[in-house]
Amino acid sequence: MVSSEAFSKSMADGFDHITERLAFRLELQADEGGFEFISWQGVENDKKRVWQADPHTSLWQCFVISVLGLLPM
DSSP: OOOHHHHHHHHHHHHHHHHHHHEEEEEEOOOTTTEEEEEEEEEEEEEEESOOOOTOOOOHHHHHHHHHHHHHH
């Protein structure tokens, strides 16, 4: 347990800075027709970027994920 407020804030700020660069923020969006989709927002090469499909995923990986989604599990 951390009892220093300044140290706790410093650690939280550091965590936020690291996760901003390494993780994606998912957002549910809707197009003009009301169709909802997920967008991935992240940082790549120090620039903010938005992906409409799984980032860093090949076409083959997307295909496998879609097929696995059809299986009754």
